[in-house]
Amino acid sequence: MKLILSSLFLVSLVLGLPVHSVLQEKASTKPPFFILAGDSTTAKQTSGGGGWGDGFLNTTLFNGASGKNYGHNGATTVSFRTGGDWGEVLSTVESVKADYRPFVTIQFGHNDQKPAANISLAEYTKNLEAFVAEATDAGATPILVTPLSRRNYDNSTGQPTIIQSLLNETKATVTAARHSGAIYINLNKRSTDYLNAIGPEKAYTYNLNADDRTHLNIGGSIVFGGIVAELIEIYRPDLKEQGFIHVNEELVSDVGKGIYYWPTGIN
Ligand SMILES: *[C@@H]1O[C@H](CO)[C@@H](O)[C@H](O)[C@H]1NC(C)=O
Ligand SMILES: *[C@@H]1O[C@H](CO)[C@@H](O)[C@H](O)[C@H]1NC(C)=O
Ligand SMILES: *[C@@H]1O[C@H](CO)[C@@H](O)[C@H](O)[C@H]1NC(C)=O
Numbered sequence: 001m002k003l004i005l006s007s008l009f010l011v012s013l014v015l016g017l018p019v020h021s022v023l024q025e026k027a028s029t030k031p032p033f034f035i036l037a038g039d040s041t042t043a044k045q046t047s048g049g050g051g052w053g054d055g056f057l058n059t060t061l062f063n064g065a066s067g068k069n070y071g072h073n074g075a076t077t078v079s080f081r082t083g084g085d086w087g088e089v090l091s092t093v094e095s096v097k098a099d100y101r102p103f104v105t106i107q108f109g110h111n112d113q114k115p116a117a118n119i120s121l122a123e124y125t126k127n128l129e130a131f132v133a134e135a136t137d138a139g140a141t142p143i144l145v146t147p148l149s150r151r152n153y154d155n156s157t158g159q160p161t162i163i164q165s166l167l168n169e170t171k172a173t174v175t176a177a178r179h180s181g182a183i184y185i186n187l188n189k190r191s192t193d194y195l196n197a198i199g200p201e202k203a204y205t206y207n208l209n210a211d212d213r214t215h216l217n218i219g220g221s222i223v224f225g226g227i228v229a230e231l232i233e234i235y236r237p238d239l240k241e242q243g244f245i246h247v248n249e250e251l252v253s254d255v256g257k258g259i260y261y262w263p264t265g266i267n
């Protein structure tokens with residue numbers, strides 16, 4: 001027990017979290033409930049969008065763990081709040097917290113970065129920090145997620161390489177995590193590395209439609225949802241040890257080695 005407590009203390013120090021809240025939250029054996037806040041690259045698969053959210057919820061949670069996908073096509077860190085989605089996220093935290101440990105994943109950037117949105121990187125960063133503070137106050141553990149890579153390649157060197165159009169937003173998300181003391185997972189880096197390894201022809205098999213290099217079809221949702229789950233496990237091995245999160249081992253192994261993976265049973 002003493003060892004566990006002192007290692008938790010160390011984790012708290014390293015992550016800059018209040019020791020008290022980490023202890024309270026980790027001591028719980030309630031299943032986690034993942035509330036997903038984000039844009040169309042988190043949202044469920046429809047004609048207008050589709051991200052990693054449903055693949056994550058459908059295939060990586062076990063043993064009573066659950067969640068809900070609030071990904072909203074076209075959302076920015078501003079519209080997600082003004083349009084009422086963020087209010088729904090917070091009321092879901094309230095309604096599930098008696099029975100679950102609520103987590104709120106927060107991933108934006110694809111629309112915030114569009115000039116028409118008129119949202120500066122400083123505003124984007126502040127908006128993410130506000131989401132973190134409010135999710136924490138509501139009783140959830142926030143997890144910032146850097147934006148999923150688009151599947152556009154530069155071929156000018158002879159070796160197709162992902163055009164990193166979301167690096168500013170990735171850095172800003174990391175900054176928001178540092179300022180607010182939240183956990184972050186670097187989905188942008190992990191997805192970029194994998195897409196670089198498999199190349200464009202394989203990468204396009206995840207496209208929602210032939211020419212849609214931003215949104216994911218069901219197979220893509222399962223692959224990138226699995227990557228999100230794996231990254232969460234790295235910060236929260238307790239959720240894996242308690243059997244709440246499990247990622248297909250072949251997926252983890254292939255993505256880790258840069259080998260193309262397509263989930264079995266999905267057309
Ligand atoms: C997730 O499950 C729902 C309900 O069964 C289904 O409609 C959807 O296609 C699934 N999506 C993915 C990405 O697995
Ligand atoms: C963009 O945002 C800035 C800062 O909020 C504001 O001053 C400016 O009027 C906005 N521009 C447009 C075109 O909406
Ligand atoms: C790079 O090559 C891929 C595969 O042939 C192609 O789909 C893509 O459009 C090319 N990228 C650019 C920027 O031309």
Ligand SMILES: *[C@@H]1O[C@H](CO)[C@@H](O)[C@H](O)[C@H]1NC(C)=O
Pocket residue numbers: 164165166168
């Ligand atoms: C990243 O931000 C810098 C300024 O901070 C800007 O000059 C650059 O164009 C941005 N890059 C992209 C891809 O938006």
